[in-house]
Amino acid sequence: MLMKLDFGSDVPIYQQIRNQIVNAIASEKLLPGDKIPAIRVMADEAGVNMMTVNKAYALLKQEGYIKSERRGGTVVAEEFGKGGLGEGLRERLRVIASEARLAAVSEEEFIKLCGKLYRGEI
Amino acid sequence: MLMKLDFGSDVPIYQQIRNQIVNAIASEKLLPGDKIPAIRVMADEAGVNMMTVNKAYALLKQEGYIKSERRGGTVVAEEFGKGGLGEGLRERLRVIASEARLAAVSEEEFIKLCGKLYRGEI
Protein backbone atom coordinates (compact mmCIF):
# COMPACT_ATOMS: atom_id res chain seq x y z
CA MET A 1 0.00 0.00 0.00
CA LEU A 2 1.72 3.08 -1.30
CA MET A 3 1.38 6.26 0.70
CA LYS A 4 2.28 9.54 -0.92
CA LEU A 5 3.06 11.85 1.94
CA ASP A 6 3.80 15.53 1.76
CA PHE A 7 5.77 16.41 4.86
CA GLY A 8 5.69 20.08 4.00
CA SER A 9 1.91 20.16 3.81
CA ASP A 10 -0.28 21.87 6.36
CA VAL A 11 -2.37 18.70 6.42
CA PRO A 12 -1.09 16.46 9.25
CA ILE A 13 0.55 13.20 8.21
CA TYR A 14 -1.98 11.06 10.07
CA GLN A 15 -4.74 12.90 8.19
CA GLN A 16 -3.05 12.31 4.86
CA ILE A 17 -2.84 8.60 5.64
CA ARG A 18 -6.46 8.56 6.74
CA ASN A 19 -7.58 10.40 3.60
CA GLN A 20 -5.74 8.10 1.24
CA ILE A 21 -7.25 5.04 2.84
CA VAL A 22 -10.74 6.55 2.61
CA ASN A 23 -10.09 7.34 -1.06
CA ALA A 24 -8.87 3.78 -1.65
CA ILE A 25 -12.02 2.32 -0.11
CA ALA A 26 -14.30 4.66 -2.03
CA SER A 27 -12.61 3.84 -5.32
CA GLU A 28 -12.73 0.15 -4.51
CA LYS A 29 -9.01 -0.32 -4.57
CA LEU A 30 -9.68 -1.58 -1.07
CA LEU A 31 -12.71 -3.84 -0.66
CA PRO A 32 -14.65 -4.68 2.50
CA GLY A 33 -12.74 -7.38 4.34
CA ASP A 34 -9.42 -6.51 2.70
CA LYS A 35 -6.51 -6.41 5.06
CA ILE A 36 -4.60 -3.18 5.35
CA PRO A 37 -0.93 -3.14 6.33
CA ALA A 38 0.04 -3.64 9.96
CA ILE A 39 0.80 -0.45 11.81
CA ARG A 40 4.51 -1.16 12.03
CA VAL A 41 4.74 -2.18 8.38
CA MET A 42 2.93 0.90 7.18
CA ALA A 43 5.09 3.08 9.43
CA ASP A 44 8.25 1.52 8.01
CA GLU A 45 7.11 1.86 4.41
CA ALA A 46 6.00 5.43 4.84
CA GLY A 47 9.01 6.40 6.90
CA VAL A 48 7.03 7.69 9.84
CA ASN A 49 6.60 6.76 13.45
CA MET A 50 4.41 3.87 14.49
CA MET A 51 2.25 6.14 16.61
CA THR A 52 1.48 8.39 13.68
CA VAL A 53 0.03 5.46 11.75
CA ASN A 54 -1.72 4.32 14.90
CA LYS A 55 -3.42 7.69 15.12
CA ALA A 56 -4.64 7.41 11.54
CA TYR A 57 -5.98 3.89 12.13
CA ALA A 58 -7.64 4.89 15.39
CA LEU A 59 -9.40 7.70 13.56
CA LEU A 60 -10.52 5.41 10.73
CA LYS A 61 -11.76 2.89 13.26
CA GLN A 62 -13.70 5.51 15.18
CA GLU A 63 -15.27 6.64 11.92
CA GLY A 64 -16.27 3.08 11.14
CA TYR A 65 -14.19 2.62 8.03
CA ILE A 66 -12.02 -0.16 9.40
CA LYS A 67 -12.07 -2.77 12.11
CA SER A 68 -9.26 -4.44 13.94
CA GLU A 69 -8.76 -7.41 16.20
CA ARG A 70 -5.74 -8.09 18.31
CA ARG A 71 -4.15 -10.67 16.15
CA GLY A 72 -6.22 -10.62 12.99
CA GLY A 73 -4.74 -7.36 11.88
CA THR A 74 -6.80 -4.53 10.49
CA VAL A 75 -9.40 -4.91 7.76
CA VAL A 76 -11.79 -2.71 5.83
CA ALA A 77 -15.22 -2.73 7.46
CA GLU A 78 -18.10 -4.61 5.85
CA GLU A 79 -20.68 -1.90 6.27
CA PHE A 80 -20.29 1.82 6.43
CA GLY A 81 -22.20 4.63 7.98
CA LYS A 82 -25.03 5.02 5.49
CA GLY A 83 -25.65 8.06 7.61
CA GLY A 84 -26.09 10.30 4.62
CA LEU A 85 -24.18 13.52 4.19
CA GLY A 86 -23.45 14.99 7.61
CA GLU A 87 -23.37 18.64 8.49
CA GLY A 88 -19.58 18.84 8.67
CA LEU A 89 -19.22 17.38 5.19
CA ARG A 90 -21.67 19.89 3.77
CA GLU A 91 -19.85 22.86 5.24
CA ARG A 92 -16.53 21.64 3.91
CA LEU A 93 -18.12 21.21 0.50
CA ARG A 94 -19.62 24.68 0.67
CA VAL A 95 -16.21 26.27 1.16
CA ILE A 96 -14.75 24.32 -1.74
CA ALA A 97 -17.63 25.33 -4.01
CA SER A 98 -17.06 28.96 -3.02
CA GLU A 99 -13.36 28.76 -3.72
CA ALA A 100 -13.97 27.10 -7.08
CA ARG A 101 -16.44 29.78 -8.08
CA LEU A 102 -14.06 32.56 -7.09
CA ALA A 103 -11.32 30.83 -9.04
CA ALA A 104 -13.51 31.31 -12.11
CA VAL A 105 -14.34 27.63 -12.44
CA SER A 106 -17.68 27.40 -14.25
CA GLU A 107 -20.61 25.52 -12.76
CA GLU A 108 -20.49 22.98 -15.57
CA GLU A 109 -16.79 22.39 -15.07
CA PHE A 110 -17.21 22.10 -11.33
CA ILE A 111 -20.09 19.65 -11.59
CA LYS A 112 -18.22 17.56 -14.12
CA LEU A 113 -15.26 17.33 -11.78
CA CYS A 114 -17.44 16.39 -8.81
CA GLY A 115 -18.92 13.55 -10.84
CA LYS A 116 -15.59 12.24 -11.96
CA LEU A 117 -14.22 12.28 -8.46
CA TYR A 118 -17.32 10.58 -7.10
CA ARG A 119 -17.01 7.82 -9.67
CA GLY A 120 -13.29 7.52 -9.03
CA GLU A 121 -12.42 8.24 -12.64
CA ILE A 122 -9.64 10.57 -11.69
CA MET B 1 -21.28 41.05 9.62
CA LEU B 2 -22.41 38.09 11.64
CA MET B 3 -19.91 35.38 12.42
CA LYS B 4 -21.13 32.02 13.62
CA LEU B 5 -18.21 30.53 15.45
CA ASP B 6 -17.97 27.06 16.90
CA PHE B 7 -15.36 27.22 19.63
CA GLY B 8 -15.55 23.48 20.15
CA SER B 9 -14.75 22.72 16.54
CA ASP B 10 -11.50 21.24 15.36
CA VAL B 11 -11.45 23.94 12.70
CA PRO B 12 -9.43 26.91 14.02
CA ILE B 13 -11.37 30.11 14.66
CA TYR B 14 -9.32 32.13 12.21
CA GLN B 15 -10.12 29.50 9.56
CA GLN B 16 -13.83 29.66 10.34
CA ILE B 17 -13.75 33.43 9.93
CA ARG B 18 -11.82 33.10 6.69
CA ASN B 19 -14.23 30.48 5.35
CA GLN B 20 -17.32 32.52 6.14
CA ILE B 21 -15.93 35.55 4.36
CA VAL B 22 -15.03 33.45 1.32
CA ASN B 23 -18.57 32.05 1.34
CA ALA B 24 -20.02 35.55 1.62
CA ILE B 25 -18.02 36.75 -1.37
CA ALA B 26 -18.91 33.71 -3.48
CA SER B 27 -22.60 34.08 -2.70
CA GLU B 28 -22.40 37.81 -3.45
CA LYS B 29 -23.46 38.86 0.00
CA LEU B 30 -20.17 40.71 -0.17
CA LEU B 31 -19.40 42.45 -3.46
CA PRO B 32 -16.05 43.63 -4.82
CA GLY B 33 -15.21 46.93 -3.18
CA ASP B 34 -17.44 46.31 -0.19
CA LYS B 35 -15.88 47.20 3.11
CA ILE B 36 -15.52 44.48 5.68
CA PRO B 37 -15.49 45.26 9.41
CA ALA B 38 -12.34 46.64 10.98
CA ILE B 39 -10.23 44.06 12.76
CA ARG B 40 -11.01 45.42 16.21
CA VAL B 41 -14.74 45.71 15.48
CA MET B 42 -14.96 42.17 14.13
CA ALA B 43 -12.99 40.89 17.12
CA ASP B 44 -15.39 42.62 19.50
CA GLU B 45 -18.50 41.38 17.74
CA ALA B 46 -17.24 37.83 17.51
CA GLY B 47 -15.87 37.80 21.03
CA VAL B 48 -12.36 36.85 20.04
CA ASN B 49 -8.98 38.44 20.21
CA MET B 50 -7.88 41.05 17.71
CA MET B 51 -4.95 38.93 16.60
CA THR B 52 -7.20 36.03 15.71
CA VAL B 53 -9.16 38.21 13.29
CA ASN B 54 -5.91 39.69 12.04
CA LYS B 55 -4.71 36.22 11.16
CA ALA B 56 -7.88 35.52 9.19
CA TYR B 57 -7.58 38.82 7.30
CA ALA B 58 -3.89 38.28 6.60
CA LEU B 59 -4.73 34.89 5.13
CA LEU B 60 -7.52 36.32 2.98
CA LYS B 61 -5.23 39.08 1.80
CA GLN B 62 -2.49 36.62 0.92
CA GLU B 63 -5.03 34.60 -1.05
CA GLY B 64 -6.10 37.70 -2.91
CA TYR B 65 -9.69 37.83 -1.68
CA ILE B 66 -9.36 41.17 0.10
CA LYS B 67 -7.17 44.23 0.06
CA SER B 68 -6.40 46.72 2.75
CA GLU B 69 -4.83 50.14 3.03
CA ARG B 70 -3.61 51.74 6.20
CA ARG B 71 -6.50 54.02 6.75
CA GLY B 72 -9.03 52.96 4.14
CA GLY B 73 -9.93 49.85 6.03
CA THR B 74 -10.30 46.47 4.38
CA VAL B 75 -12.33 45.82 1.25
CA VAL B 76 -13.23 42.90 -0.98
CA ALA B 77 -10.84 42.68 -3.92
CA GLU B 78 -11.99 43.68 -7.40
CA GLU B 79 -10.48 40.72 -9.21
CA PHE B 80 -9.82 37.23 -8.02
CA GLY B 81 -7.39 34.51 -8.93
CA LYS B 82 -9.00 33.18 -12.07
CA GLY B 83 -6.32 30.57 -11.56
CA GLY B 84 -8.71 27.68 -12.14
CA LEU B 85 -9.04 24.83 -9.72
CA GLY B 86 -5.72 24.28 -8.00
CA GLU B 87 -4.28 20.95 -6.96
CA GLY B 88 -5.02 21.40 -3.27
CA LEU B 89 -8.67 22.14 -3.95
CA ARG B 90 -9.00 19.04 -6.07
CA GLU B 91 -7.55 16.78 -3.39
CA ARG B 92 -9.85 18.23 -0.77
CA LEU B 93 -12.78 17.67 -3.09
CA ARG B 94 -11.68 14.10 -3.74
CA VAL B 95 -11.78 13.24 -0.04
CA ILE B 96 -15.23 14.75 0.31
CA ALA B 97 -16.51 12.81 -2.71
CA SER B 98 -15.12 9.63 -1.18
CA GLU B 99 -16.74 10.29 2.17
CA ALA B 100 -20.06 11.07 0.52
CA ARG B 101 -19.95 7.88 -1.48
CA LEU B 102 -19.13 5.81 1.59
CA ALA B 103 -21.98 7.51 3.43
CA ALA B 104 -24.28 6.04 0.79
CA VAL B 105 -25.00 9.37 -0.85
CA SER B 106 -25.95 8.64 -4.46
CA GLU B 107 -24.12 10.28 -7.32
CA GLU B 108 -27.24 12.16 -8.33
CA GLU B 109 -27.78 13.45 -4.84
CA PHE B 110 -24.16 14.46 -4.51
CA ILE B 111 -24.10 16.28 -7.83
CA LYS B 112 -27.32 18.07 -7.02
CA LEU B 113 -25.85 19.28 -3.74
CA CYS B 114 -22.64 20.44 -5.40
CA GLY B 115 -24.67 22.49 -7.85
CA LYS B 116 -26.80 24.08 -5.17
CA LEU B 117 -23.77 25.01 -3.12
CA TYR B 118 -22.00 26.42 -6.16
CA ARG B 119 -25.00 28.58 -7.00
CA GLY B 120 -25.35 29.63 -3.38
CA GLU B 121 -28.91 28.33 -3.15
CA ILE B 122 -28.29 26.74 0.23
Place this chain on the structure above:
DNA sequence: TTGCTTGTTATATATGTTATAATACAAAGC
Protein backbone atom coordinates in the same frame (compact mmCIF):
# COMPACT_ATOMS: atom_id res chain seq x y z
C1' DT C 1 -1.01 70.43 13.95
C1' DT C 2 -3.40 67.19 16.78
C1' DG C 3 -5.92 63.31 17.38
C1' DC C 4 -8.36 59.36 15.89
C1' DT C 5 -8.87 55.18 13.26
C1' DT C 6 -6.87 51.92 10.47
C1' DG C 7 -3.83 47.86 9.46
C1' DT C 8 0.55 46.02 10.95
C1' DT C 9 4.15 44.25 13.84
C1' DA C 10 6.16 42.65 18.07
C1' DT C 11 6.57 40.27 22.52
C1' DA C 12 5.02 37.24 25.99
C1' DT C 13 2.24 33.51 27.70
C1' DA C 14 -0.73 29.51 27.98
C1' DT C 15 -2.66 25.60 25.93
C1' DG C 16 -3.26 22.14 22.56
C1' DT C 17 -1.64 19.45 18.47
C1' DT C 18 1.64 16.89 15.92
C1' DA C 19 5.34 13.72 15.54
C1' DT C 20 9.01 11.05 17.31
C1' DA C 21 11.06 7.68 20.51
C1' DA C 22 11.25 3.88 23.40
C1' DT C 23 8.76 0.60 26.05
C1' DA C 24 5.49 -2.35 27.68
C1' DC C 25 1.10 -4.91 27.69
C1' DA C 26 -2.70 -8.07 25.99
C1' DA C 27 -4.63 -11.20 22.83
C1' DA C 28 -4.58 -14.53 19.23
C1' DG C 29 -2.44 -17.81 16.07
C1' DC C 30 1.43 -20.94 14.79
Place this chain on the structure above:
DNA sequence: GCTTTGTATTATAACATATATAACAAGCAA
Protein backbone atom coordinates in the same frame (compact mmCIF):
# COMPACT_ATOMS: atom_id res chain seq x y z
C1' DG D 1 6.61 -20.68 23.91
C1' DC D 2 7.13 -17.45 20.41
C1' DT D 3 5.82 -14.18 17.16
C1' DT D 4 2.66 -10.87 15.41
C1' DT D 5 -0.91 -7.87 16.13
C1' DG D 6 -3.23 -3.70 18.09
C1' DT D 7 -3.09 -0.88 22.16
C1' DA D 8 -1.39 2.01 25.93
C1' DT D 9 2.10 4.77 28.45
C1' DT D 10 5.53 8.12 29.14
C1' DA D 11 8.71 11.49 27.68
C1' DT D 12 10.21 14.97 24.63
C1' DA D 13 10.51 18.41 20.99
C1' DA D 14 8.52 21.36 17.72
C1' DC D 15 4.77 23.77 16.01
C1' DA D 16 -0.04 25.83 15.98
C1' DT D 17 -3.64 28.29 18.18
C1' DA D 18 -5.46 31.93 20.90
C1' DT D 19 -5.09 35.55 24.17
C1' DA D 20 -3.13 39.81 26.05
C1' DT D 21 -0.79 43.92 25.64
C1' DA D 22 1.70 47.25 23.49
C1' DA D 23 3.69 49.88 20.03
C1' DC D 24 4.23 51.57 15.23
C1' DA D 25 2.88 53.73 10.63
C1' DA D 26 -0.18 55.90 7.57
C1' DG D 27 -4.06 58.52 6.32
C1' DC D 28 -8.03 61.38 7.29
C1' DA D 29 -10.61 64.96 9.76
C1' DA D 30 -11.46 68.44 13.08
